[in-house]
Amino acid sequence: MVTQELVGSDAVTLEQVDKVLRAQGFAVPRADLEEVTARINAIVAGFLQLDYVDTQLEPWPHVGVLLR
Amino acid sequence: MSARPTEAVAFMSGAEQARLMERGELTSRALVELYLDRIAAYDAGLHSFITVCGPAALQAAEAADAERAAGVVRGPLHGLPFAVKDQFQVAGVEVTGGSRSRRGRVAQSDATVVARLRAAGAVFLGTLNTHEFHWGPTQEFPYGTPKNPWNLSRDPGGSSSGSASSVAAGLCTFSLGGDTGGSIRAPAALCGVVGLKATWGRVSRQGVFPLAWSLDCVGPVTRSVADAASVLRVIAGADPGDLSATPRAVPDYSGALAGGVKGMRIGVVEDMLTSRMVGAEARAAFEAAIEVLQGLGAEVVTVSIPKVSDTRFVIPLLIDAEAYSYHRSELLRDYSGYDVNTRISAMVGAAMPAGVVAQAQRARQVVSLEVVAAFEGVDVLASPGSPSGAPESRRRGHVGSRRQAEEKIFGVGTSAGQLTRVFSLSGNPAVTLPCGFDAEGMPLSVQLAGKHFCEADMLRVAHTYEAATDWWTRHPSLAG
Numbered sequence: 001m002v003t004q005e006l007v008g009s010d011a012v013t014l015e016q017v018d019k020v021l022r023a024q025g026f027a028v029p030r031a032d033l034e035e036v037t038a039r040i041n042a043i044v045a046g047f048l049q050l051d052y053v054d055t056q057l058e059p060w061p062h063v064g065v066l067l068r
Numbered sequence: 069m070s071a072r073p074t075e076a077v078a079f080m081s082g083a084e085q086a087r088l089m090e091r092g093e094l095t096s097r098a099l100v101e102l103y104l105d106r107i108a109a110y111d112a113g114l115h116s117f118i119t120v121c122g123p124a125a126l127q128a129a130e131a132a133d134a135e136r137a138a139g140v141v142r143g144p145l146h147g148l149p150f151a152v153k154d155q156f157q158v159a160g161v162e163v164t165g166g167s168r169s170r171r172g173r174v175a176q177s178d179a180t181v182v183a184r185l186r187a188a189g190a191v192f193l194g195t196l197n198t199h200e201f202h203w204g205p206t207q208e209f210p211y212g213t214p215k216n217p218w219n220l221s222r223d224p225g226g227s228s229s230g231s232a233s234s235v236a237a238g239l240c241t242f243s244l245g246g247d248t249g250g251s252i253r254a255p256a257a258l259c260g261v262v263g264l265k266a267t268w269g270r271v272s273r274q275g276v277f278p279l280a281w282s283l284d285c286v287g288p289v290t291r292s293v294a295d296a297a298s299v300l301r302v303i304a305g306a307d308p309g310d311l312s313a314t315p316r317a318v319p320d321y322s323g324a325l326a327g328g329v330k331g332m333r334i335g336v337v338e339d340m341l342t343s344r345m346v347g348a349e350a351r352a353a354f355e356a357a358i359e360v361l362q363g364l365g366a367e368v369v370t371v372s373i374p375k376v377s378d379t380r381f382v383i384p385l386l387i388d389a390e391a392y393s394y395h396r397s398e399l400l401r402d403y404s405g406y407d408v409n410t411r412i413s414a415m416v417g418a419a420m421p422a423g424v425v426a427q428a429q430r431a432r433q434v435v436s437l438e439v440v441a442a443f444e445g446v447d448v449l450a451s452p453g454s455p456s457g458a459p460e461s462r463r464r465g466h467v468g469s470r471r472q473a474e475e476k477i478f479g480v481g482t483s484a485g486q487l488t489r490v491f492s493l494s495g496n497p498a499v500t501l502p503c504g505f506d507a508e509g510m511p512l513s514v515q516l517a518g519k520h521f522c523e524a525d526m527l528r529v530a531h532t533y534e535a536a537t538d539w540w541t542r543h544p545s546l547a548g
Contacts, residue, residue, distance in 0.1 A: 010470055012419075020419045025400050028415060032408070035467045036415040042473035043416075044424055046381045050431060 011044040012037060073102050078238035079543045081292035082148045085241060089136065089147055096129035096136075096147030096191055099241075103149050103193060107239050110546045113220055115212030116234035118154045119162055120194040125149060128191045135189070144298045144322070146189030148241040153231045154195040154211075155202055155246050156286075157275035158182050165277050166198035166227075168210035169398070169405030179275025180310065181244060181286055181303040188302045193240050196230030200407040202246050202279040203227065203391060207409050207463050215461070216259060217544040218510055222458040225255030231289045232259040237546060242290045242299055246276060248283045249383040250488025253500040253515060256289050257453035260502045260511030260542070262530075263289050264296040266304065267521050268495035270316075274309030280390035281312075283383070283492050292540055293501060293531040297321035300523065316521060324524035325531040330365030332529060334358070335446035339376045340487055347456040353504035353512040354452040360536055361529065371442040371449065375435050379489040380478050382435070384413070385420065385428040392417030432493045439494040439517075447525050449517040451487055453500035457510025487515060497523045499530050502539035511539075 014037045021028055021036075028036070073094055077085065088094035104122050111117050132147040154164050157175035164170040178186065186192060197214045199206040204227045214229035216222040217237035224233040228245030232255035235243050245252040247265040256263025264287045271286045278284055288299035301322060306315040336358060341351055362368050392399075392414045399406065399414055406414070442449055464476045479485060491498040498517040505511055514533070518526030534540050 011421075017415075017419045021415055024396070024418055026403065026415065026418065028403070028411075031466060031468075032412050032415065035412045035473070036419060038467050038470050038473040039412070039416045039477055040420055041470040042478055043381050043385055043420065045470060046474065046478065047385070047424060047427060047431075050375075050378050050381070 010041040012040055073098055075238070078102055078106055079291065082241045082290065082295040082298065083144065083292065085148060086144055086146070096132040096149075097126060099147070100125050100129040100149050100191060100193065103240055106237075110237060111239060113215060114217055114233055114237055115197050115209070115214045116230040116237065116239055117151065118164060118166070118195045118197050118211045118230070121161060121192060125191055125193045132189050132191060142187070142189035143302070145185065145302060147191060149191045149193045150185060150242050150244070151193045151196050151231075151234055151240045152182060152244040153198050153202075153228050153246055155198060155277045156182055156195075156244060158192060158195065161195060163195070163277065164211070165201045166206065166209070166211065167200045167406065167410075169402050175275075177275065180272040180307045182275070184302050185299075196228070196234055196243060198229060199227035200410045201277065201391070201395070202248065202251060203387070203410045203413055204251075205409055205464070206407045208407055213461065216458045216510075217546060218260065218458070219508070221460055222510060223258065223461045225258040225458065227251040228255050228289065232256045232261055232263065235259070235261045235289045235291060236544060238543060242288055242295055244286060244303075245289050246279070247285045247287055247492065248279045248387060249492045250485055252287050252289060253453060253488045253498060254485070257500040257513030257515070258458040258511065260539070261289055261291055262293055262296050262499065262501045262540070263287070264300060264499045265491070265497060266300060266523055267497045269312050269314045270497070270521065270523070271300070271304050272307035272310040272313040274307055278394055280387040282390060283386065285492075293499070293527055293534050294322065294325060296499065297325055297527050297531070314521075319524050321524055321527055325528055327528060328364060329361055329529055329532045331367070332448070332525070333367045333369060333446040334361060334529065335369055335371035335442055335449045337373055337376070337442065337449055337451045338370050339373050340451035345377070345455065345486060346452045349506045350452045350454060350456050350512050354514055357503040357514045357533060358450060361533055364532055364536060366529070369446060371446060373435070373438045373442050373490060375431075375438055376490050377486055378431060378435060379486050379493060382428045382431045382493060383485070383489045384478065385425060386432065388413050388417035389420060389425045390417070435490060436494040439490065439496060443519050448529050451515045453487065453513030453515040455487065457506035457508060457512060491517045496520060497526055499526060501530050501534060503537070504539060
């Protein structure tokens with residue numbers, strides 16, 4: 001069950017990040033792994049605080065610029 | 069034959085140098101020699117350049133002088149020495165991207181923009197220091213840590229660090245940089261020179277090392293707005309080598325500079341003036357600049373981009389994801405050859421949930437539409453170009469927790485990067501130019517942004533302000 005109370009807690013663990021990176025061929029040093037995990041959790045937590053969930057805009061990067 | 073030019077010539081605008089050449093008071097060769105001497109004297113402390121191509125530059129300068137003597141002048145850049153961020157391919161020259169992992173890789177051909185500058189008579193002088201692969205903030209610079217010429221203990225900004233510091237220090241007439249989230253405008257602001265990012269798609273990126281394709285722009289760093297207009301005219305335009313380069317006609321930006329600002333409407337972005345976004349000195353200098361423009365006849369109104377501060381997460385998220393996709397194979401081959409910050413950013417891109425990246429793209433559209441709305445009824449938007457004068461250079465140290473990442477990486481609680489990033493997300497043209505100094509003698513800057521493909525209006529406002537002030541004529545004293 002997803003609840004608002006979970007927002008702000010760390011989204012991923014170091015072990016989970018390690019698995020995802022290993023699946024792509026990377027066995028990164030522990031210090032790097034700690035920072036990767038910290039950054040992902042900061043982004044996810046920061047992003048979840050932003051109010052984009054209900055927007056109906058399609059995420060088309062940049063297509064509109066050249067047509068304008 | 070002209071005498072050896074004085075040091076003052078090194079800091080002239082390109083237009084002033086060209087006038088001396090027209091009058092026979094300066095040759096391109098003498099100007100190149102002056103810059104080579106200054107690079108030899110000062111760049112060991114500044115680390116602006118990575119590669120200096122002295123003999124080839126002298127040869128090209130002699131050819132430019134011979135053409136001029138024969139009555140052939142290719143344009144306003146004829147004979148003017150320029151350098152490029154070590155991101156651009158230049159035939160026969162090592163292109164490192166500021167990385168030790170790319171040492172020894174020599175380009176086989178010129179990037180389109182380099183070829184266009186050479187065809188316009190400009191003289192290539194060398195490649196310039198950068199944060200690794202234009203990502204930043206690099207923790208260990210393999211070609212020397214770039215310094216701010218106004219104070220060597222201060223940060224010159226990045227990623228186009230050398231592009232800004234070399235022009236500010238009078239080591240070349242102009243330079244090219246790359247701007248993905250502010251990497252031209254921010255260092256230009258901190259070094260007291262003019263930094264221009266055109267509309268996304270206005271300038272070809274063929275032969276330019278990518279960071280994030282949907283954001284990357286190429287543009288000039290100069291000592292005057294008129295020079296920026298001249299360079300943009302040369303480098304802009306369609307290119308079969310880069311399908312994102314628009315086929316729209318390239319306006320005469322230089323011809324559009326005159327006419328003043330009477331009747332033009334300037335929108336001051338109130339969300340970029342809060343105490344969280346900008347310091348008191350930078351705000352005061354900005355407000356004084358707006359008063360100058362008002363005094364020259366511009367109508368000033370207040371506008372809003374409410375979600376401007378959201379860019380702190382959106383830009384790095386998009387850059388990390390896009391750049392990882394480019395660097396993956398090289399990282400698998402030589403992970404430890406990358407700077408610690410670069411490789412960690414790439415791994416963030418590799419492990420970030422796809423849904424979060426898609427949400428960032430959605431956020432980008434929301435912010436872009438806010439920018440479009442802010443332009444309703446105004447010709448340009450205005451904000452400070454940097455939150456303060458250049459800060460002390462320092463490494464950030466290890467980041468091991470979410471809280472540390474928020475503070476040290478994403479600048480939660482500060483304005484780092486947010487002033488420039490919004491116009492990268494929206495693809496609008498933007499320029500930073502000097503508007504004063506802080507109490508410690510570091511340059512302050514104003515940022516002007518234009519509507520898509522309306523660089524001419526934006527540059528006209530910038531030029532009018534510059535002509536009414538003398539900030540741009542000041543330069544750092546490097547001697548002693």
